[in-house]
C-alpha cells in the first residue's frame with residue numbers, strides 16, 4: 001500500500017546523485033510514477049520562481065532538485081520542460097531563469113524553459129468562477145509540482161497548494177490579490193486554482209527552507225534538510241504545516257481544501273519517514289488582522305489605514321515594480337520609485353518583485 005506522503009531528511013546539500021536516488025525511492029513509496037508518465041509524454045515541472053535570486057536565498061525551488069527530477073523523467077522516456085509565472089515576468093522572464101539556476105540546468109540536460117507570459121492562456125471555470133491558466137500547464141501530459149517550503153506574509157506558509165498560483169500568467173495574479181483583500185478569501189482562490197491545474201505529483205523542497213518574513217528577501221533561509229513527495233498536495237501541506245508547528249487546520253489553504261473534500265484528514269494520512277523530520281523553532285507569521293474583520297470592514301480598514309509600500313534609498317529606479325504594478329501606481333521620479341497612495345491597492349507585488357530589496361512595507365500584515 002503506497003504512502004500518502006513520503007518524507008526524507010538529513011540532506012546537508014543539493015548533490016544531484018543523492019537527490020536522484022532519494023527521489024526515485026520516494027516516488028516508488030508514494031505509489032510509483034503517475035500512469036501518464038510513459039515514453040514520449042511531455043512533462044511540465046511547475047517550479048516556484050518567485051524572484052530572480054540565486055538558489056541560496058531559498059526563495060525558489062532549488063535547480064538541483066529540478067535537475068534530479070528531469071534526469072529521472074528522461075530515463076522514463078519523457079520530454080521535460082520547466083515553467084512558472086513570477087509577477088515580474090511581464091518585464092521578461094529570462095533573468096529569472098538565469099539567476100535562479102534553471103537556465104544552466106536546462107542547457108545541460110536539454111530541458112525546455114517555457115514562458116507562460118508568451119504562451120497564452122485558457123479560460124477555465126470552477127462552479128461560477130473563471131480563471132486564466134497558462135497554456136503550457138493545461139497542455140502538459142504530466143504536470144509535476146516542484147514547490148518550495150517557505151513562510152508567506154499573507155498566507156502564512158507557501159507550499160504545494162499555494163504554488164499553483166503561478167499557473168496564472170501575467171498581471172492576473174495581482175488582480176486576484178486585489179479581488180480578495182482578506183487572506184481568508186485569497187485562500188479560496190488559491191484552492192480553486194490548485195483544483196483546476198490538477199497536478200499529477202508533488203515534490204517539496206524543504207532542504208533549504210525559509211521562515212520568518214517570507215516569501216522573498218525578508219525571509220530567513222534555514223537548512224532543514226527535508227524533501228517531500230506525495231500524489232496529493234493537500235496531504236503534503238497538511239503534514240508539513242504540522243511539522244512546522246502549526247495546527248494544519250489553522251492554515252487557510254489547508255482548511256479550505258479540507259472543507260471541500262480535498263486531501264485527507266490529518267489523522268488519516270499515512271506517512272513514511274516523518275519520525276526523522278524536525279522543523280525546529282519554525283517562525284510562521286501570524287494571521288493577518290484583516291481576517292478578523294467582516295469583508296466590508298476589511299475594505300474600509302484597508303482604505304483608511306492604507307500606507308502604500310515605499311521605495312528606500314536602495315532603489316535604483318529600474319522600473320520593475322512599475323511594470324509589475326497592476327494599477328499603474330508606481331512612477332519613477334528622479335531615478336526612484338514613487339507609489340501613488342490613491343491608486344495603490346496594497347497587493348504588495350512591488351515588494352515581491354523588487355530585485356534590490358528596496359521596497360518597504362509600512363503596515364503590519366499579521367499580528368506578529
Ligand code: SF4
Pocket residue numbers: 311312314315316317318319320321322332336337353354355356357358359
Ligand atoms: S523599488 Fe525596486 S523594483 Fe522598484 S524601481 Fe526601485 S529598485 Fe526597481
Ligand code: SF4
Pocket residue numbers: 308309321324325326327328329330339340343344345346347348349350351
Ligand atoms: S504600488 Fe501598490 S498596487 Fe502597485 S504593486 Fe505596489 S502595492 Fe501593489
